[in-house]
Amino acid sequence: MTTGRPSGGPISERGGDTIENLIEIKGVKHAYATASGPLPVLDGLDVSVPTGTFAAVVGPSGCGKSTLTRLVAGLMKPDEGEVYLHGERVKGPRKTVGMAFQNPVLLEWRTIMDNVILPLEIVAPRMSRADREARAMELLDMVGLTGFENKRPSELSGGMRQRASLCRSLVHKPEVLIMDEPFGALDAFTREDLWQTMRDLRRAEPFTTVLITHDLRESVFLGDQVIVLSGRPARTQYVMDVDLPEDRTLDVLYTPKVADMLHILRDQIKIAQGRDGGAH
Amino acid sequence: MLYKIAVPVASILIFLGFWEFLVWVNGWPNYKMASPSDLPPAFWQYKELFLIMGWQTLWRTVVGLFLAVVFGTLLGMIIGFSRIARDALYPLLVGFNAVPKATLVPVIALLFIGQHDFNTVLMAFMISFFPIAVSVGIGLSTLEPEYRDILRALGASKFTIFRKIALPKTLPEFFGALKVAATLAFIGTNLVEIVSPHGRGLGALFKSGETNGNYPLMFAVLIALAVLGIVLYYAVVFLEKIFAGWAERAQS
Known part of the structure; x- marks a missing residue:
């Protein structure tokens, strides 16, 4: 049932032809019906997550990130576009998905x-x-x-x-772990503890992850790629490959390289919020 | 443990002492206001009647309450799961609950003439199902979507989600309502027992005390009703401890 991670090699090797995309979201559009007419939340969402990798999704609040998790989990169908798991169209819930929320429920x-x-x-x-x-x-x-x-x-x-x-x-x-801001309500130190727990869990048992988060440091520490969504209605605005060693420690967050990455992401968020990206 | 028994017993003794004192200080005669010291002789004199009538009242109340639990829970499930049912039924339910049940006594007495047991159970049921239906309905309709999603994402059926999550999660609210309903059911039972002629149960005993001007008997009946009420209430508390004891721990 479980699919192996790509041989533990450097992350930069992934994306090659040999590695299948476990999750494939293509051109997804979706609107919710509200009293004042349809409210578009997703408008051209494209996400590819190779098997065994970790995709961190960031974006302004209320941009439709949680809708994304419900799509991947098969809890709802998009108005337009397709969601594939293993190249198979997602039609409903499947037993191979795990979910975690901000509220541990x-x-x-x-x-x-x-x-x-x-x-x-x-x-x-x-x-x-x-x-x-x-x-x-x-x-x-x-x-x-x-x-x-x-x-x-x-x-x-x-x-x-x-x-x-x-x-x-x-x-x-x-096969797929979907997390919707699971560490959002925790204090900073507990959160860092849980990042490390998360890293260790992935090392012990490979699974593919989609993480929704508001924390850029979290997205870089845990992610193999960071996907920035635009403001509502959300589309894929920017994708960053996180070129860091797989065995990251918290120290990596204090390197100039990560500082640069965080800076880029920060600017992208500003653009997503509809504000000026600032001089870079 | 000793503390748990001693404190309520002490408070009851103080209450009885105060009552006795009030009657003594005002010099009220027996036919105006009975004092606690009048009660034991009254209980003793009519002890067989008390046992027979007390049992009558108790079983009718418990049966009415049981029906209220079954019907109230079903109704609560309907209004909890279906928006349309909720919108349609709420005004009706609130209106029915607002009708003073005493006005329904002659109605059911005429509808089911002579069916004294049935009428009494029916009244106990009618007066007590409302809080149960409302609390179960609210408990189910306010279930956070995440609770449903953790099982729905695995393809669990609606029934499984209800059985494993929604039902246990509403148990604390259910028992809260059941405590209210148990007391209400007693009121319903006694309403019919007192008002309808040739009644049975403690209500009828109260009525005969009133007819004969036997104040000590009337007050003895009230005390007996209070005792039955306490017994039923703590029976519910006992069940709550078994089935929803986790909620108590969760709050502490």
């Missing part, structure tokens, strides 16, 4: 363990309880929640809850 009446195995109850109804727990434990260990499996969500801190939520979205080994 843990079920308060379940323990952390029972929260994490929830997707398995849907995706793998015949899997034994012991196997489910073993699988969940694997992930809980990886994110540093060993010993918390029998706690209730209310007994955990915000960062721990988000870690548990990540485990839940990965427990069924999805």
Whole structure:
């Protein structure tokens, strides 16, 4: 089920003919019906995410980024254009997708363990309880929640809850992980911790990721490519290949190279917001 | 544990002491206002009636409440899931709830003549289903979309999402409403028992006390009703602890 990452080589190798694009979004347009007529949110969205890579999507608030996640998850269909997974048109929800949101949406009446195995109850109804727990434990260990499996969500801190939520979205080994500002509500240090957790999870279990974020440093630290969307209605405005070593540490964020990248992205966001890009 | 029992018991004793004091200080005779010390003899004199009538009142209330739970939950699911149903039914429900139920006693008494048990259960049901329907409806309709999406994205059916997420998530609201409904159901039962002739239950016993000018008996009935109310209320609290105890922990 899981697809391997491209041999752990340098990121610059990807994009070659041999690597399939797991997610392919072509010319997507979409409008929501509102009381005052149709509200266009997406207008010419093109996104390609090669198998095993990490796409970070940034853009002004309210530009339609969350609509993008719902499209990839198969929770809605675009008015125009196509969304492909594995070259197959997305027609509805599929079991190979995992989702995480800013709100960890843990079920308060379940323990952390029972929260994490929830997707398995849907995706793998015949899997034994012991196997489910073993699988969940694997992930809980990886994110540093060993010993918390029998706690209730209310007994955990915000960062721990988000870690548990990540485990839940990965427990069924999805091909695609879709994250909608998962770290947005956390304090800066907890957020950095979670970036590193995210990096380690990807190293341990390859999956393809689409991350919606407002944090440019986050997009560069985690992403293999950063996609800047324009203001609403959103189209793909700018795509940056993040040419950094795969084993990044937080130190990389303080190098001149990353400073330059952040600067470019910052200017692109300004353009997306409809303001002057500034001298560069 | 001792504290948990001692505090309410002490407050009840203080209340009874204050009542006794009021009657004594004002020099009210028995036929004007009974005092707590009049009650034990009244209970003792009519102990068999109290057991029979108390049981009558209790089972009718519980059956009415049970029907209210079943119907109220179904109705709540309908208005919780369907916008049209919500818009259509809310005014009707609010209007029905606003009608004083005492005015319906003669209506159902005529409709179902002599069906005393049925009438009483029906009234207990009618007066108590509303809060349950509303709270379940609101609980379901305010479910955050993310909760649905985590399962919907995996292709889970609507029923699975309801069973695994929506239903347990509304349980705290449901039990909150059930506590209100339990008290209301008692009022419904007694309404019919007191008003309709040849009634049974504690309401009828109250009525006969009134007819015979037996004030200690009337007050004894009120105390018995209060005790039954407390028993039913804490039965609901007990169920809440079992099925929705997590909500209490989540708030602390």
